[in-house]
Amino acid sequence: MSAVDHQPDPTRQPLDGIVVIDLSQIYNGPYATFLMAAAGATVIKIEPPGGEPLRRRGVVGGAALPFAMLNGCKQCMVLDLKSAEGKAVLRDLVREADVLVENYAPGTMERLELGADALQALNPRLIYACSSGFGSDGPYKSYPAMDLTVQAMAGVMSTTGYPDRPPVKAGPALCDFFAGVHLYGAIATALFERERTGTARRLEVAMQDAVYPALSSSLGMYWGQRGVENSPPPRTGNRHGGLAEAPYNVYPTSDGWLAIICVGDVHWRSLVRTMGRPELADDPRFGSLKQRVAAMDEVDALVSDWTSRRTKEEAFQTLMASKVPCAPVRDLEEVVNDPNMHARGSLQWQDHPTLGRIVVQNSPLRYAGVPRRQLEPSHELGSDTAAVLKARLGWDDAAIAAALPRLSRTEH
Structure with a gap:
């Protein structure tokens, strides 16, 4: 041979x-x-x-x-x-x-x-x-x-x-x-x-x-809040598991829902500029990640106001053009027929x-x-x-x- x-x-x-x-x-x-x-x-x-x-x-x-x-x-x-x-x-x-x-x-x-x-x-x-x-x-x-x-x-x-x-x-x-x-x-x-x-x-x-290991975000909050009176509950809905990111949620649109996450200041500035609210980038309430997390209810309200006046697809395409991480919440019919996976x-x-x-x-x-x-x-x-x-x-x-x-x- x-x-x-x-x-x-x-x-x-x-x-x-x-x-x-x-x-x-x-x-x-x-x-x-x-x-x-x-x-x-x-x-x-x-x-x-x-x-x-x-x-x-x-x-x-x-x-x-x-x-x-x-x-x-x-x-x-x-x-x-x-x-x-x-x-x-x-x-x-x-x-x-x-x-x-x-x-x-x-x-x-x-x-x-x-x-x-x-x-x-x-x-x-x-x-x-x-x-x-x-x-x-x-x-x-x-x-x-x-x-x-x-x-x-x-x-x-x-x-x-x-x-x-x-x-x-x-x-x-x-x-x-x-x-x-x-x-x-x-x-x-x-x-x-x-x-x-x-x-x-x-x-x-x-x-x-x-x-x-998949509990890592929630465990981060657990370790950070040990011994703190009235510490946040472990369930955070659609927010970040460790309540360490904002915006980070599922936001309403006129015909569905859109998931949005801003990892750091660059994404936040792109988001508010796209929303037509560039002044929010330097607003002292939202100037840093720590401040945005502390004011996440206000942040979510601002984002929801913008998304709710647009369709899911319109909001998605607009934010994608600005490189803001987001995705439409899709049902199983859409997932089974996903063009990317096929x-x-x-x-x-x-x-x-x-x-x-x-x-x-x-x-x-x-x-x-x-x-x-x-x-x-x-x-x-x-x-x-x-x-x-x-x-x-x-x-x-x-x-x-x-x-x-x-x-x-x-x-x-």
């Missing part, structure tokens, strides 16, 4: 050749494995009989869409891991895999005799990746971990909403997806270490840990075999010189079980036909 044959192909997907066993469910783990699949990994999604909970939600309205969003480009198997035969198949798959991902409650895999120690004994090169709500070694390890419960425990809800109203959850499933992104990063880091040293680690990401391939229309024509996201991770992986629709429950058994484990058709009913029987 010539030296040229050993040269790496710069157009190959970064994770081409990596095999991932995906036991994860709902959002957190499946998003991490979706990012791996989009980067070229072979991801074998293993579901229990009847399917994972996110697939089962498909009986309710459009609840099947999230499954399609997070599980494209994956092979779908059904295994009953409570059965001896299902466990044996998983062990055989693990022997040739690079990564196993699960987000069961801590201790579940150990009770199934499929924990990290057992599986890494079969394959010392296996990276065992798990994610949970609160971690596997703290006093909260047995607490139920859904995005809502972690938002409540982690401070997201107490910092979201208005100070005179009850706390509310963030609209997106922040804790699940923050954990998913961190889980992907941890797996990529572990693969890099294994490449350099040969060491394959067990790794863990807790949702609570992953979301804490132009860049970040969103794509897909003809899904069961859901029809839908919009799905591509991976936000881009690698120069590598064509983006073509997004493949999510597969039907268990549709790849036979193919995986044949291609990866070498089973013949007779053995597959005999085993399929047992591997996918209804859980007991």
Whole structure:
């Protein structure tokens, strides 16, 4: 073989050749494995009989869409891991895999005799990746971990909403997806270490840990106000989480809302000049950031007076021309059809075999010189079980036909 044959192909997907066993469910783990699949990994999604909970939600309205969003480009198997035969198949798959991902409650895999120690004994090169709500070694390890419960425990809800109203959850499933992104990063880091040293680690990401840094603005206010009587409440509505910027809010227009933020004096001067109020730039009430923050009610009233007399688009275009950071508040219909994301391939229309024509996201991770992986629709429950058994484990058709009913029987 010539030296040229050993040269790496710069157009190959970064994770081409990596095999991932995906036991994860709902959002957190499946998003991490979706990012791996989009980067070229072979991801074998293993579901229990009847399917994972996110697939089962498909009986309710459009609840099947999230499954399609997070599980494209994956092979779908059904295994009953409570059965001896299902466990044996998983062990055989693990022997040739690079990564196993699960987000069961801590201790579940150990009770199934499929924990990290057992599986890494079969394959010392296996990276065992798990994610949970609160971690596997703290006093909260047995607490139920859904995005809502972690938002409540982690401070997201107490910092979201208005100070005179009850706390509310963030609209997106922040804790699940923050954990998913961190889980992907941890797996990529572990693969890099294994490449350099040969060491394959067990790794863990807790949702609570992953979301804490996002509280930074609110924590800044908390530390700054400790011990101060009648200190500001932690919920600031649409204002800055640390009440350290002004203007920083969502302002009314004649047909909607516009978000505006001024970071420093340059933006403030551009804003008031555009509003036709240049004298406000040197007004002693608003001359510095500290003064504007102290007078944020007055600042918001001035800005609202100007925006409310214009349409959302008119105000947006006018301020953008003056380089004032702002954005229209858009609804989901506008977001799904966002021209920027579609132009860049970040969103794509897909003809899904069961859901029809839908919009799905591509991976936000881009690698120069590598064509983006073509997004493949999510597969039907268990549709790849036979193919995986044949291609990866070498089973013949007779053995597959005999085993399929047992591997996918209804859980007991």
